[in-house]
Each structure stands twice: as structure tokens, then as C-alpha cells.
Amino acid sequence: MKNRILSVDIFRGATIILMVLVNTPGTWSNVYAPLLHAKWHGYTPTDLVFPFFLFIVGTSIVFSYQNKMVNNDTYKKISVRTLKLIGLGLFLGAFTVTFPFLKNWTDIRFPGVLQRIGVVFFFASILFINLKWKTLIWVALSLLVGYWLLMTLVPINGIESTLDRAPNNLANWLDVKIFGTHNYKADYDPEGFLSTIPSIASSLLGIFTGLILTSKQEKKATLLMGIGGSFLIIGHLWDIIFPINKALWTSSFVLVTAGWANLILALIYYLTDVRKIQFGSLFRYVGSNAIIIYFLSSFISKVMGQIPVGDTSLHGWLFQKIYVHDFISMEISSLLYGLSVVAFYCGLAYFLYRKKIFIKV
Template structure:
């Protein structure tokens, strides 16, 4: 991990490796990160202060189901994993075409994956060492690191046909394991929080403590199907790099594939429920299909139709996406927001203005922070 300062005219895209001439991916990454850095709180504030039906409906979509099911908020995490895959054919593929040594690339892939795991542990537990039993090792960043690492290694060493076999094999293998391998005291095919195979394996193998004591939504075993989200992104990135098709054709085919995956995922839901906590194979297909759909839309609007004026706000976020994710644990953005905007907000007696304005103030401070780093051409690289 390093923080770099670029002196070139155009700053490099920091997360993940730089993408040339694919502004849609950078914009989509920033769009995704916007909700993680607090964008969803606008709807929660509106629902709380107004009671408007549409605000309550949207606020509900920015929560996670207690177990089975799907809401819009469930897409944010797998979309980020997917985008790490999309960038791979542009970054690693470009290096391979120039004759780069595969072993050196593999070492960098593994190093980056392990650094993200370490950053995830720091994000969960802080900078100071805790007792092993008090440490939570599974994390969002850890899953991004491991899923992306294994998907990129598959891309590096496997031919395209074998990559597809890996994709199908992982999804079917995870399904078979979860449904056929018995859990002591529970039996086979039980998918409750207490009795499913993924949680049982995590309880046996993962050191420290799990997020929900008996289960961790970012556990080790349920990271396996997340590899397919990254692989699907790799397939999409490879397709976008191909010649012989127009931009409109690429966007339309990505959209069609996205819809197809969503339908297939919901059909699989009848026998293997869509469940983010377990990252079921059906969940992977639904989120992968929606990720393809969003990429197709962003690609068509930005890279094909050249409608780019609105992208700057999101690309600033996307350029330092992991940094702003980590910064929230170590920087009190709320204090800065109150310092700069608190007096202005207090001029209003409206609860709506105070609540929503407070959320927007924090978002503004975070964005200005990222813009300052952009102006200084300073980006967190992993």
C-alpha cells in the first residue's frame, strides 16, 4: 500500500488499476462508493422527519434483509467486487500483451489481496493490537481482496474457456456443498444462521470472533462464490476490450446478459434462496446481473453517447474509493461538517432541514476532502 503523488497532467485512477478511456467504470465506481460514504442517509433522514411514503420506501431499500431476500443496498458490495474484475483485462491484460512476466504479476496480485485483508482487519479493530479472541478478521475489504485475488489469478493462468468452467464450477460446487454436506447437530441443506455449512466452517476455522458470534456475513467460506462476481466483471471487461462490435452492440449485449443473469438468479432462488449473508449462488447471479446492467447503462451514456458533464462528481469519489472508506473510521467528518455548516443549519427551525442538511453537510465535507486530494494528485494505491 502506498500513497502516491502524481506530477502528470492527468491523475491516475487509484482503485483499482488505471483504466484508459473507460470513464464509465470510474464513474460507476464513484456512484457505488457515494452510497457507502453516506448517500443513503439522505433517504433515512427524509423518512424519519417527513413520514413520506416514497421516502420510507427508498429508506427501506437502503437496509439489508435480516436473512433471505434482496434490497438495493445489497448490491453495493458485490458491485464493487464486480468492478475490480472489469478493470482486470485493461490492467493485467495490457501488461500480458506487452510480455510482462506472469510470476511477477501474480506476486503483485497476491500482495494486493493480502494488503486489503490487512486493511480490513484494521478497519474492523483499529490500529492497536487486540487480544486474538477480541479481533474480527473477516471484513468487506478482506472479501474484496480475496475474491479479486483469486479471480485475477484464474484470469492470469487459465484460458477463457477454463475461466468459464471455473465460474460455473464454483457456483454449482458452492450450492452442492451448502445443500449436501451435513452440519453436526443440524443435518444437510439447512440454511438458517445457526445451522448452515458456511457459518459452521467459519466457527471452526476463522480465528477471533465473528460479527454475529455464530455467523459472519463476510466469512471465509462464503467468500468463495464472491470470486464469481469478480470473474463476471473480468468477462465483461474482456468483452469491452474486444474489437469487431460497435459500442451500441456491446452495451446492448451487456444489458441482455445482465437481465438474463437476474432472471436465472431468481429462478435459482426457489431452491437456493437469494441471501447476502451466505452469498448464495443465486445471490451472486442476481447481483452480477444487476452489475452488468448498470455497467451497460453507464457505458452507453458516458462512453458511447459522450454525455459526460455529470461524471466529475462521482469520478472524484471513485479515484480514492478505498481511502474514503477507511477515512470514515479515523477522521471525524461530522465535526468538520458542524464547524462549517452548523451555524447555517441552526438558522432553520425545520427538523427536515436540520436532519437532511446535516447529512448533506457531511457528504459535502467528504467530497471536498477527496477533491483536495485530487487537486494535489494524491491517491491511495494498493
């Protein structure tokens, strides 16, 4: 069991490192191309990062609750953790460095990454501890198919719904109706209301992987690779009629990202558990304090971007003074800044791990 959890920790840690790297370029005007999200339909390697984390949340749920007696205290702990995650996310959306340290009400973003993690964790945990795995398959399938039907068949104010970024896109329309000015963008939020439904399925697919890893199945890595490959094929076929799209978290996107997650996790499992190759300690350190590392990186980056230095911010000043040079392209400079940030948080994660400090949210 220890080795299996090690495999999951390595995957989780690598995912958090990528989340930090993607979120902290030197400048958003010149992002290193591989770290860019797809403009709308389609996906890049960067678009895999957040669904990978929701997937591994599901896998971790199995390790946490599979053999535990479920009682009122279990539901309390799940609820408290959910509220902590949502609270941290709302804090990030509301904080500003100027007194009274809160943005104007209309400028506060309500949805967010941590909020989605909290909601997904809550529903995936409740479903897991109450339903058998066969029933969970039907739940996941219902979420994916139901979301597809909602997004393609429900008209908006009498106008046929579209999957483009437009007012008659059901997910975008609901985000504006529900959150108003509290979205990431004026017309939608990538962690919006309706798209959270299929993101729960991302975590449920991670639960199935966790069940395989804790089962008595032989050749688990081979089985996970087969499942991952199948998800990729089905997801890309579904893309023909329901495009792969991270902002909408389409059902095809769920399957494709879960496919890649299974393939990568299968490889890690094979190397660490089957071949007994020791690697990935750095990822394990970060994975052991995943949420707090992500939160701190987001919070400190936000603060540095708001502290004025001359005609720029502390973030901009550091980037210009240390990383911008005539002999380096701005994209590479931006990447080097991000890598420096990642190195700092990897060092922090190592320190916390060596001191046996594990901050559970």
C-alpha cells in the same frame, strides 16, 4: 480505452459513495429505510452495493493485466496488494482509541469488507492471467454450482443443513468453527470463510464484462444489457431453490447482483461512450481513490464512535446537536448525517484528484 476506463471509474466511484452512505448513518437505531439490508433472504438496493464493488474489481483487472507481460513481478504486485488490503481490514477490525490502541484479542474481527476485497482480487487476478476466458466461464460456473451443492447437501453433525440463520447452516457453522469469537456476529460473519468462494465468482463475472468492453464487439451496451437481463432471470429462478441472500452470498445473489451491475454499467457506457454525454465527474474523482476513501471513512467513523463526549460519543454528540430536530423524523436526520459524511469525502476526493494525488493500495 480512456472513455471505457472512465465508464468503469464512474461506476466504481458511485459504488464507493453508496458504501460510505450505507456505513455511516446518524444512528443505527433509526436508519433511513432504503439504506437497510434485507434481514436474511431477499435483497434491497443496499445489498447491491458491495457485490457491485467486487464486480468492478473484476472489470478493472482486465484493464490492468490484459495486455501486460506476466512475470514474477506481476505475481509479486498482486500478492503485495492483496496483503495491503487484508492488512488494512484487520487494522480496522483491531483498532481502538484507548491505549494500547488494540482491542482485546477475543473481540478482534478477522473477516471484513477489505479482507474479502483482497482475497477476491488475488484469486480473480491469478485466474485471469493464467486461464482463457472460456475456461474462466467453467470456473465461475463450478464455483456457483459447487457452493449451492455444499450449502444444501452437506449435513452438519448428522443434521440436514439449512439456509436459515441456524447452527446447522454450513457457512455459519464454519465461521464459528474457524473464527470463533472473531466474527461480526456471534453465530456468523457476512464476510465469512465459505461465502468468500462465490464472491470470487462475482469478480469473475466482472472480468467477462471487462473483456467485452475491451473487445471489438459492436453494440457493447446492448450486449451487456442482454447479459445483465439474463443473469437477473436466471438468478431469480435459482432463488426458488437457493434463496437470494447477501449474508450467505448465495449463487442466486451473485447472478442477480451481477445482472444489475451489467445493466447499470451498460447504461453508463452508452451515455459516456456512445452518446458522448459528459457527466459523473464527481463519481470519477471518488473512483480514482476508491480504496483510500472507503478506508478513511470507515476509520474516522470508528474513531468518532469511540471518543466519549458526555454520556455519548463524538459521533452521537454531533448527530444530536446538528441533525436531530422535532420537525424532522429520526430516519431523515440519520440520512442527512450520512449525506453530510458523503459530501465531505466527495470534497476530499475532488481535492486529491485536482492535486493529482492517487493513492494506490
